[in-house]
Structure formats: structure tokens, C-alpha cells
Amino acid sequence: MNQRILSVLEFHKITEQLVAKAASSLGIEKARQLKPSTEIEQVTTWQDETDEAFHVIRLKGNVPLGGITDIKPSIKRAVIGGILTTHECLDVASTIYGGKQLKLFIDNLEDIELPIIQGLADEIVPLNELEREIKSCIDDHGHMMDGASDKLRGLRSKIRTNENKVRDRLDNFTKTKAKMLSDAIITIRNDRYVLPVKQEYRSAIGGIVHDQSASGQTLFMEPQSVVELNNQLQEARVEEKREIERILKELTIRIAEDEGYLMQNVEALAEIDFIFARAKLSHDMKASRPTMNNNGIIKMKQARHPLIAAEEVVANDVELGIDFTAIVITGPNTGGKTVTLKMVGLCTLMAQSGLQIPALDGCELAVFSNVYADIGDEQSIEQSLSTFSSHMTNIVDILNSFDDKSLLLFDELGAGTDPQEGAALAMSILDHVVAKKARVIATTHYPELKAYGFNRDGVINASVEFNVQTLRPTYRLLIGVPGRSNAFEISKRLGLNDKVINEAKSHIGTDSKSVENMIASLEDSRRNAESDYENAHDILEEAEQLKRDVEKQWQQFEKEREALYKKAEEKAEKAVTKAREEAETIVAELRNMQSEAELKEHEWIEAKKLLNEARPELTKKQKKQEPVFDEDKAKTLKPGDEIKLLTLDQKGTIIEQTGKNEFQVQIGIMKMKAKRKDLLFVRREEPKMEKPLATVRGSNYHVKPELDLRGERFEDALQQLEKYMDDALLAGYNKVSIIHGKGTGALRKGVKDFARKHSKINSARDGDMGEGGLGVTVLELK
Template sequence: MNQKTLIKLEYNKIIEMLTANASSPAGKERCRKLKPMTAPEEIQITQEQTAAAFTRIVKKGRLSFSGNSSVEDSMKRLEIGAVVGSGELLRICKLLECANRAKAYGRRENSDESSDCLDAFFEQLGPLTVLSGEIRRCIIEEDEISDDASSALKSIRRQMGQINDKVHDTLNSMVNGSLRTYLQDPIITMRGDRYCIPVKAEHRGHVQGLIHDQSSTGSTLFIEPMAVVKLNNDLKELYAKEQEEIQVILARLSAETAEHIQTIRTNCTVLTELDFIFAKGSLALDMNASMPLFNTEGRIHIREGRHPLLDKHTVVPITITLGDTFDLLIVTGPNTGGKTVSLKTVGLFTLMGQAGLHIPALDRSELSVFHDVYADIGDEQSIEQSLSTFSSHMTNIVSFLKQVDEHSLILFDELGAGTDPTEGAALAISILNHLHERGIRTMATTHYSELKVYALTTPGVENACCEFDLETLRPTYHLLIGIPGKSNAFAIAGKLGLPSYIIEEAKRHLSEQDESFEDLLADLEANRRTIEKEQAEIASYRRELERLKDEASQKQKKLDEQKERILREANEKAHAILAEAKDVADETMRNFHKFGKENISAADMERERERLRKKMASTASGMDRQVKKPQKQHKPGDFKLGESVKVLSMNLTGTVNSLPDAKGNVTVQMGILRSQVNISDLEIIEEAPSYSAKQLHKTSKGKMKMGKSFSVSAEINLLGKTVDEAVAELDKYLDDASLAHLSSVRVVHGKGTGALRTGIHNYLKRQKRVKSYRLGAFGEGDAGVTIVELK
């Protein structure tokens, strides 16, 4: 790739952002060396690796490779049988511990989880936990060996401790006893590796021992009393034995480590590559980026791309296409309107994609694989080289034209600027036409109207413009393909206060052709705005119609179900009444025949008739009870227009559409059914009091009492909480949300280290009331927010 282009498109700043996401020196160095590739297969593999790392980070959080450091020098020394120091062994131990963490991170929690391209990397890791555990047991710090490293070392140090105690006891008795008056200070000190006491020079003869040092003034002598000389000698011998034993321990550990040289080297290589891959995944997460699709036909289709070096909260997404129906795109519009940003976005996305990095754009964005990218952006005027702005641009363009081919992407910023406008425009058209005839994908920005006309009249060339709001005199940064941009110089000058007579004078200097062309552009812009507004209104109406259609369909379905239920219940009741009537009739006929054959008195016949009459009255009473009576007798004045009521005889609810007449009849609207009903068949529905999702509590009478409102926020903020605190609070919140029938809620946990997000996701996995969950999309809070769908 052209090194000058990498600098122009600020690719190095993307590499700096990538390097910051690596956690080991070797990983950071691997990031710094990343360059765009040109082999489609290689690009696809690296993109899939980035996507796999991104997915794992979202599910499990970020993985640290801080223990990975270069141990190649130590490996070379171990190969020739040398003994390495405690510091080198500790670095090897940290490398193995890092491999162990990575190995655990790479394991699948469930056997049914799908594999990815990173599994092969994790499988190559050999943690050597026995070796790392032994090194960690023996070596505490770089300059401290554990007493438990060997039994001999433990014995030596125990003896050293005992002798030290004896020396201190002996010297303490001297310092605080008979020699107190002869000492400069009542302390015990060290000279070399011998314990001494500070004796005044004039009392040298009163203290028997060896002089090891004296003060700068000569007034104090540091004497080792004869009583501790032997003890100090023994201590020195033990110190030498200690060092010998430490060397034995280091030699043993070095020999054990030398048996796994190849595994350790593999671990170092794999961990460095994983650190690099996960740095790409972390960068994609930070940018809210996605994996682009690639082709080799020169097609570019960026869907709502956001330049990665601009503030992601304020940057305006742009959609750009190139190389499908046209291979040359000319972007026009006023200064500071976003033309250069659009140009840089296309170039930088191409470099990032071919380097295996995701791009901050919507899914299914498409990029092409180019062998080289050439960019002429910015003013390279040089006084030392006597180069004007025009000369510097032409120097770049000449070098480009010598090297470009059909596999190149060319980016021109303000092509032909810096010289006479007429000549500059003609030269720009000639250069662009040459590239267009060769089928080279090109994107250029310009102010020249001649280039707008060229794009309008040449097949395979397309206009685009960066939208500008004349009311606010501010660019909107929206890129509109298919429409040439208007310079708006007169309008901007007028808004800024330039006198109208000066503007009118300037307009007279425009040729009739230029003026008509500018008017055409203005008409196109006005028509575009009108069409966009109408399309938005049509879309809104369409959504409203769909909503009303769904509501009507639901209501009709409910009415059909109620009608079917009422008819079914009526048929069942009628069948029961007919069956009972048949039984009564049969019994009556039997009794009639019996009375005719037997001598039955009139009194007995009357008693039987009375029994049947009571039974029929009881049946009629049961039928009357089928129609519920109002719990409360209502007066005509209780009914108001719009009152919610229940029609007891039909078991339907509706609203009052007319006040009661003289007979007590009112008109009730029940869905699509409208009927006159007497107030005796109506029951006023009391509005159910809204209640809170807080816990219900019992009153003194044992009744359940509810809170005042059932208002539950659709968002919970768990920032700053530990995982345990957050899960406890989230558990209660989801209960409340379920009671409130919320379909989805927003859980704010922030990005941070990812531990809180991982803990929350692990909790949500186990919840039956959770239908699904996902990270927030761009504009919803990104990876700092989880959207939870409830059942």
C-alpha cells in the first residue's frame, strides 16, 4: 500500500487506537505492524477472527494478556543447559499463568455452542500448570526464594534464625548491661555482614573484640565483641550454604522448564496472536463496528458509515455507493460541508477492511479489495521546494497516473484547484475522463460547475452533494448521491449581511447559462426536499393504517369469540331446560295413568299436583338466576355519557351513548354492536385503581392493599454496583416489570471492564421470564446497555 496514502487518510491513528486495546508488549508490537492486505482469502480469514473475538468479548467480557512477555532469551539459555535466574523463571511462570487463563476463557460453557475460528488457537495452548505451580511455590519475588522450596533450605534458614537470636540476645545483654557506659549509642549495627556495637574510641580497651569500622571523626569504633565472633562466623557459613542451596533450586527449576521449551515458545506465539486478534475485537466493540462484505469487482456500498476519528455521539452517518452502476463519483457542495470527510471515510474504511478491522457502519456494508489506494488530499504547498498548491497537487496526480490500474482506488480532494478556474476545470475533466475510460474507481470533490455538468451528461459518472441548510447556514453532513450540489455563495453572503445591491451586481456577472444551471440545481434541491417530506408522511400514514387495521382485526376476533361463547352457553342452557321439561312431562303422564288405574283420593292428586308446580317454579327461578342482577341498584341520574357499563344479560361491556329516557332505557355501544338496554340490566364498571409494582402488604383486617400507581420505569441504572448488588436489584426490578406487563426494559451497566455486563448476562440466561436479550445498538447506548425482552 502507498505509505503516503496511509498518512493522508490517518490510518496511523487507527493503529494507535488498536495498539491501546492490546494488553501485552508483544501484542502491542504486533498491532503496530498491521498493514492492509490484498489477498481476498487472507482478508476474509482475519475478518472472521475479528468477528469471533468480538462475539466472545460480548458474551464473556475482555481477556487480559498482560502476563505475556518475551522469554526467547531465556529459552536459548535453557537450550544449552544454563541455569536461569529467579526473575526469568517468574516471567516464564506468568506466561504460563496467562496461557492458563486464556485456555479457561476459550472453553465452551455448553457443548451445544457453535465453534469458531479461534478454537484452534486456544487448543494450541499448553498451560503446564504443574510447572507454573512449582515455580510459584518456590519463588515468591524476583529476589526472594520461599523457605518451602526445599527441606535443606528450610533447615539452613531455621539455623540462621536461631543463631541470629543468640547474637541479638548476647549483644542486647552487653548493650543494656556492663558495656552501656562505653557505647556511643545503645544500639546494634551491621558492618559488612557482621553484627557490631558502636564503642567510644577512648574506651577501646574496655571492650574485647574485632574493629570493623570507625566513624568519619574517629570518635566511634564499630567493634564485633569476641563473644559473638564465632556466632557471626557460623552465620556467614550458613549464608554461603543458603546461596548454594538457592542455586541448586534454580538449577532444578531450570531443568524442569527446559523440558517444555517448545510448548512455552508456542504459548508465547499463540498468546501474542490472540492478544492482537482480541485487540481488533475490542476496537470493533468500542466503535460499534461490523464486519464488511468483500468483493473483487470494485463495488463499494457503505451503509450509514461513521468516520472513526470523529466523536461517535455527534458524527452524522453517511451512505455511499461506488462501482456498481457508476465508477466515478463527483461530490460537490460548499466548504465545511463534509465533502472531505466523505472522501476520507471511503478511503479509510477500505484500508481498515483490508487490514482485517471491522468498520463503523451498518451490517452488510460492502467493500472491494484494491491493490492500492491513492489519495490527493490537503494542501501540500512548500516554500522550500517552490511548490504552489496547484503544483503540489499536480505532482501527486502525475505520480498516481504512472502507477494506477483497474485494481486501484483514487481519491481527489478539490481536483483542479489552485489555478485559473476555467483551465482548472478543463484539466480536472480531462483527468477524470481518462480514469473513467480505464474503469478505475474514482471519487473526487470539487466546486466547479463544469464537473457537475460532466457528471450529468456522462454515462457511468454520478453526482453527489453534501446537504446544506440555508436557514441556519450550517451543513447537515448528509451525503446525497444523484444530486449535484449548489455552491450557495450568494445565499450565504446575503444571510451574513452583504448588501443586496452587491449581490445583484455579482449575479449580472454570471453568464445566462451558469445562472440557469444554478436555478436548475435549486429546483432539484427543492423537489428533493418536497419528495422526501411526502415520502415520510406517506410512511407515517401507512404505519397508522396498519396499526388501525390490526386493532380492528383484534376487536373483531374478540367479538366473534364472545358471540360464539354466548351462543354455546345459551344452547347448553336450552338443552338442559328441555331435558328437564321432558322429565316432568313423562312423570306427569305416568302419574295420570297410575291415578286412572288405582283408587287415588282427590287429596292425594292435589298434593302431587302441588309438588310438580313447586318443581316447575324452582326451575323457572333457576332460569331467572342465570341473568345476574346488578350488585347495586342504579338510578337514572347515575348514568353519564361515556360511562363504562356491563350488560348483564349479554355479559358484554360497553359505553353509554345516551342518557336514560322516561322508561329507563339507554343506548349502549358494545364494540360494533349498538343496542337499547334498560338500566336494570346494567352495572356501572368502577374504574380499577392504578397500583404500584411495589410489594403488596396486608392491612389490619387481613385484606391486600396496593400502592398508589402502577408506574414502573422501562430502564434500570446499575452503574457503580458490584455484580451481587446489581443482580439482586435487577431480580426485583424484573418482578416489577413483569407485574406491570412491560414487554422490554433497558438495563444500563456501562462498559468498564465488562465484569458487570458479564455477570448480568449470566443472570439473564437463567431467567425463564426473559424471552431474549441483546446489547444496545448504535444510539441506544452501545455495549454499555442491555435490552431485555420479557415474556
């Protein structure tokens, strides 16, 4: 990708935004070197990286990248034997700590799949010992601490003692000889403590003069009595400096020993910072990941120019490379043609650099071998070239270099010369580019090109919309509709006389009028289609709301009906319970009565049994059994089939078929018509067939080859299963089916456990599709 195209499309402004998102100098350096790639594998990998980081930013908000600096120069200097400063050593420790924090953060993102970023984080080596050694010697401000060594602690103590002695001696001067001093203070010159002495008292104080004021009236003198103390202080400071250098040398050697790990950490941290900078830019742009292809296909939904403010930019749909390979955009000046041209080019460069683009999800972009552009007025005074010559020079270079994997962007193709010749030249250039199967977008003013796309394969017209009422462009791109000049409409709106306008219209040729009428018809059709779409959308929303209301009312009805049933049954049960209690009381009293009319015991038992049977069974919600799905039956529905009406989420029955894909169904007490797509087959009542039944030897008891346990309690079901197995074995069956339904799976597991422990069962397996699937367990018997 040549540098000129990056400059023309202002790619450097995207780079500047990316640099601002980097958290460290490492990421900044990588952001400045951002360049598009022409290899689809590389571009796809970059997009994967950005997408992973974007998910982290979206879910976590931020990433800990603080404290990371570019320590590569310091590491290299340490390796060649230089001694690092305290701040350089501190940067190394800070970068180690920052890397550890970032690695811990990424390792804890267990709910997000991050194969690439996790791989980079795994390369970070936590050099805890080196970090601890540096931070035990140097504080957060870059100062060597007293505890860095025992010798340094002793020297610092000695320095403080000497400083106190010198200050005490000089404080005595400020108190006893204040009139000889310009100011009663102690100051420092040449790293030695001195007093500001008036010129006339120089001899009275005595000692060494280190400096004087600008006027010469004040001398900064070191009294003779503190010279020796200052000398001792200076010696201690020199030794302190040597000790600090020794400690720094040892730390530098340790850093040099871990050169390989440190360089590895720096590279991984730089890459991670760069990836997250791209993700932050995507987040701020409200961008989305494009799917990359190698087929020259561009498909962007509501794409926006990345360098125009969000409150000003107009989003547009752009498609190229499937039904057509060239777009010719016509329309008025300042209508947005050039902006659209630059937007497509800049988004292409961004995508090939691993950046997401400001468009809706689902967009698709191609990886081009080159992007060429001839945009703007490039007239060169030095080369004595006209605007036309300058454009043609660029176009000639492009035509000599492009191939079928190139994207070409021409702004005002053929402009700057005679309109007829320019239009003919523009059409010839477009024919040449289209013939080579390159992708091209061109803008033009020439009316001759308005009909160009109608008689050329692979070419389509487009325009930027203009509002005649407001006399302003809307900046909307209209694919398939060539632009109109709107000169007569605008002139009329501005007050030009109708007679003048009609006279002007009479000078327009028949062909031009036909083209303008065709364009007007297309625009009317588009507006009508948009209006119809909006109306249909409103109707759809109303229908969906009505459907939700009906479903809500139906559910409320079901809930209230169930509540009424339950209330009635509870009332009935209370009445029966009360009656039973009263009857039992009477029975007890009768038993206690010694009478000749005493009833027999079996008659009491029979009466009590009849009383218990009078108790109503309360309605209990059974767990819905999943129907065994029969694909063949589901394809065709017949009267009597049980179905589920998806729009109401209710079960019903097919009454009759009223059309090709329409049926009359009964849902409860309601009858209605429904489309086939809204009906889900549940089951079909098969005609009852007389099955041969096995007869248990020695009895008249008949055993079926299957046992239905659906709706039974777990313990009751296992008791039935145990008894049934005895009967099946006596009947001589080799295979039986246990129907338990899907439900929660507890009964299915219980049947399997029973089969595993039973000595007469060889194996247990789930039923096939024709046998009932997971709702049936087939037992093979010995």
C-alpha cells in the same frame, strides 16, 4: 500498501487504539505490526476471526486473558543453557495457567460456532506438571519458598537461628551500653548486623567498623562478640543462594524440555489476544463486519469517520463501483469534503486489515491492490515547491503507478493555479483515471466540475450539504447533487444590500445561472422526496398500529364468544344432569312399586337411553388439522375456496374476484375486499364424484379405499383402523390410504406401528404431494 498512504490517512491512530485493547504484551506486539493485506482470501479469513470474537464479546462481555506474558526470550535463554530468575519461571507458570483458563473458556462456548478460535484453542497444551513444579517452588511474589527442597528448608531454619542469636547479643548491647550508642537500634551494613556507636566510644565497644555517618560522629560497628555469629550467618546465606540457583537450574532445564509446547502455546495465545483486541475495538466503535469483494464495489450505510468522537461525527451513505466508478464532491470549505474522503480511505484500510468498520450491517467494501491519496497542503519549502507543484508531484507519481484495482483519493484536485487551467487539468486527470476503470473520489471548488458528472459515463456528482438559514454545514453527503456556492444567500443573510447582490447576479453568465438553477431544483426535489418519505412512513406506522388494534379486538371477541358458548353449554348440562337425577329417582321408586301397571324392562332401558341422548355435547377445541396444500389450486383462487386472511389471521371464503389481484371475501359475518398477496389458499370443495365402492364378499357392506381418522381419539382410531383393515382385505384392495392429518404426529406414528405389526401389510409410506403429504399414510397390502 505504501507507508505514505498509512500516514496520510492516519492509520497509526487506529493502530494505537488497537494496542490499547490488547490484554498482553503478545497481543500488543501483533497490534503494532497491523498492516492491510491485498489478498481477498487473507482479508476474508481475518474478518471471520474478528467476527467470531465479536460474537463472544457481545454475548459474554469479556474473555479471560490475564496472566499471559511474552515468555519467548526466557524460553530461548533456557534452551541455550542460561538460568532463569524466579520471576521468569513464575511468568512461564502464569502463562501456562492463563492459557488453560482461556482454553477452558472457549471449550465451554458450545452455543457459539467458533471454528477458527476453537482451532487456535485446541493448539494450547495444558502443561500441568511443569506449572505445578514451578508453583511448588516459587510463591506469587517471585520468592523461592522454604519447601522447594529439604536442604533449603534446613538452611532457612539455620539462618533464622543465627539471626536470632546475633540480635539477642546486640540487644544486650543496646540495653547495657545505650549511652555509647547514637541510637539504641540494630541496623545492617554490608549484609552484617551492626550498632551505631558514638565516635568517642569506639575503643570501649571494640570490633569491626563497617561504615560511618556523613558527619563522622557515628560509627557503624560490628562488636567482636558477634563477628563469629555473623560469619556463620553469612556462610548459611551463601549456601542458601547456591541451593536456590540449583533449584532454578532444574526448573530451567524442565522449561527447556517443553520448549516446543511452550512456543506453540505462546503463538496461539498471541493470535487469540490479537483477534479479541480487534473485536473489542469493533465493540467500542459500534462497528459491523463488511462483506469483502474483489470487484471494486464500496457500499457503506451510515458510515462514520473512525477517529471522530461519536457525539460529533455525522454518518453518511457512500456507494461506488456499481453504477459509477468516480465521485466528484463539491461544496464549501469546512463542509466535510476532506473528512468524507479520509473516511472512505481509512475504512478501506481497516477492512483490509481485518478490522470491522463503523457503519450499519450489510456494508460492502473492496480489496484494493493499492490506495493512493493526495490530501492536504504538502508545500515543501526545502524543495522550493509551490502548493500546486507539490500536489502535481504526488499526482504524477500516482498516475504512473495505479491500475484498475486501485482506489484514488484526490483532495482539491487542480487547486493552486489558474482556475480555468486547473479545472481543465482536473477533468483531464479524472477522464484518464475513469478510462482505466480505477475507483476515484475527488473534491473540488471549481464550478466547471459541477456539471462534469452529467456528461461523463461512470461519474457522478456529490456535495456536502450547507444550511443557509444557520450559515453552517450539516456535513451530510448528498450523492447525485453538485454543491452550490450559496454566496448570494449567505451575503443576504449577513445583511448585504439587495442592490449590491442584484448587481452581482447580473455579472453571472447564463451558463452559471443554469447550473445553479439546476442544482437548486435538485435540492428541492430531494427535500420533497425526503418529506414524502417521512409522511409515508408515518402513515404506514399508523396503519400497522390500526391493524394490531383490529387483530387484538378480534381475538378478544373470539375469546368472549367462546366463553359465552361454554358458559351456556355448562348451564344446559347442569340442568339436564339435574333432570336425569330426578328422573332416575322417580324410575327407581316406580320399580320398587308392586303394581299391575309395572312397565316392561326394555321400556325402562329405552327411556333411559332417550334421557342420555338429551345431554348436550360441550364445545371442545379440536387440534387444528393442517390442510393438505395443493400448489396448483393455490395459484388461482375461485369463488367458494376456503382461504386464510393473513392480515387478520382468520379463515374465510372467496365470494368473487373484483380485480386483477383483488377478491371479495367473507370472514364470519363480515364481507371485505383483500389483495391476493394477503390471502393463503386452504382448501377447495371438489364436486362429489360417484366412486366405485368395493363390496365385501357375502354382504352388502361397501368399503372405501381410504379411511379418515381425523378428530378421533387415539384408541378409537386404532380400533376403527383394525376393523377397516379386515374389510379392506376382504374387499381385495392392494393399496389403501389412511388419513390422519399432521397434528402432533401421535396418530401418524400409531398407524405406522400398527402397519409394522400387521401380517397382511407389506409396507407403509407417507403420502406424496398429490396424495396428502405427511397427513396421509399409504399402506401396501399383500
